[in-house]
Amino acid sequence: MKFPRPLRLALLLLSLTGALLLGGCQHDALPFRLTNISGHMPDLQFQLTNDNGRPVSAADYRGKVVLLYFGYTHCPDVCPLTLAHLHVVLQKLGKQADDVRILFVSVDPARDTPEVLHAYVNAFDKRAVGLTGSPGAIEALVKRYRASFTREPGSQGGNYEVSHSSAIYVFDRNGRARVLSTPGTPQDDLVHDLDLLLGAGASA
Amino acid sequence: MNRLALPLLLAGLLGTGLAHAGPVVHVTASHAWIRVLPGSLPAGAYVTLRNDSDKAVSLTGASSPAYGEAMLHESSAAGGMNRMTMVDALPIPARGMQALQPGGYHLMLMHAKQPVRPGDTVRVVLQFGNGGTLPVDFTARPANAVDDTH
Numbered sequence: 001m002k003f004p005r006p007l008r009l010a011l012l013l014l015s016l017t018g019a020l021l022l023g024g025c026q027h028d029a030l031p032f033r034l035t036n037i038s039g040h041m042p043d044l045q046f047q048l049t050n051d052n053g054r055p056v057s058a059a060d061y062r063g064k065v066v067l068l069y070f071g072y073t074h075c076p077d078v079c080p081l082t083l084a085h086l087h088v089v090l091q092k093l094g095k096q097a098d099d100v101r102i103l104f105v106s107v108d109p110a111r112d113t114p115e116v117l118h119a120y121v122n123a124f125d126k127r128a129v130g131l132t133g134s135p136g137a138i139e140a141l142v143k144r145y146r147a148s149f150t151r152e153p154g155s156q157g158g159n160y161e162v163s164h165s166s167a168i169y170v171f172d173r174n175g176r177a178r179v180l181s182t183p184g185t186p187q188d189d190l191v192h193d194l195d196l197l198l199g200a201g202a203s204a
Numbered sequence: 205m206n207r208l209a210l211p212l213l214l215a216g217l218l219g220t221g222l223a224h225a226g227p228v229v230h231v232t233a234s235h236a237w238i239r240v241l242p243g244s245l246p247a248g249a250y251v252t253l254r255n256d257s258d259k260a261v262s263l264t265g266a267s268s269p270a271y272g273e274a275m276l277h278e279s280s281a282a283g284g285m286n287r288m289t290m291v292d293a294l295p296i297p298a299r300g301m302q303a304l305q306p307g308g309y310h311l312m313l314m315h316a317k318q319p320v321r322p323g324d325t326v327r328v329v330l331q332f333g334n335g336g337t338l339p340v341d342f343t344a345r346p347a348n349a350v351d352d353t354h
Contacts, residue, residue, distance in 0.1 A: 076248040119242035123347035
């Protein structure tokens with residue numbers, strides 16, 4: 001098959017552009033400072049209940065950069081510290097942080113009702129969402145990200161302590177796992193990587 | 205009883221009360237604050253303690269008229285997990301300091317008798333291994349405070 005010369009050039013350019021676009025999708029090598037988990041952790045997926053009592057899934061947060069954190073409200077020290085730090089990180093990002101959602105998933109659904117979660121997450125940041133659900137649904141999400149939690153008997157009858165994964169999983173606007181933030185991570189590194197992800201926009 | 209007797213009597217009673225507080229502790233407290241959480245959720249309390257004596261002393265517990273229960277805890281992070289454990293005695297070295305701060309040692313205040321709000325001052329009585337006590341006024345700060353100043 002023979003095409004006239006101008007058309008051949010146009011086709012060549014078109015195929016080159018296509019290759020570049022595809023390459024961009026596959027590598028998307030943003031210069032992250034945090035642990036890069038792109039391609040190593042599954043996309044965001046869950047069926048839970050939000051702090052307004054409505055059923056939600058990962059699709060409801062497409063278009064947002066998501067920070068996923070497992071915790072529980074009866075945790076008076078580390079969970080509030082983590083959420084307070086995330087609040088500071090979002091403050092540092094300024095207006096663009098409106099496209100970020102902190103998803104605080106309770107690993108203590110027996111005590112963490114939507115009402116309790118609502119008051120709790122809003123005490124930290126308006127862009128934080130509390131998620132709870134059936135123990136099975138929460139366990140599935142915990143397992144999906146190779147996180148874990150345990151319940152240990154507390155000091156008094158009926159009371160118990162929960163130990164839980166300390167990591168924060170960061171997802172891009174398409175729900176793809178991108179970086180992992182841990183308690184030792186400098187705050188500015190998280191600000192840096194979120195800035196990259198927010199700037200990258202949502203690809204089709 | 206004349207006009208002078210009542211204040212004297214009260215002063216005497218007060219003195220007796222102080223004597224019952226037990227051995228003197230040479231510890232001073234600073235940066236005392238509470239992170240207030242909504243509803244009836246337990247709150248974390250933080251303070252920096254300085255031991256001005258030549259002998260080590262241990263913080264063994266606390267109580268507060270504003271809370272039903274106070275416990276000494278330690279948060280720790282290992283193997284990617286956060287854990288909270290009870291602490292029986294937290295040593296403050298001779299002529300040294302010990303900080304209770306977010307992510308480490310802290311007091312867990314439970315069952316607030318009245319809602320505690322940011323800005324409130326809450327009295328917490330620290331208990332030490334030698335039987336002594338130290339009343340400290342803690343400032344209640346919002347949930348998203350990072351330390352006692354921000």
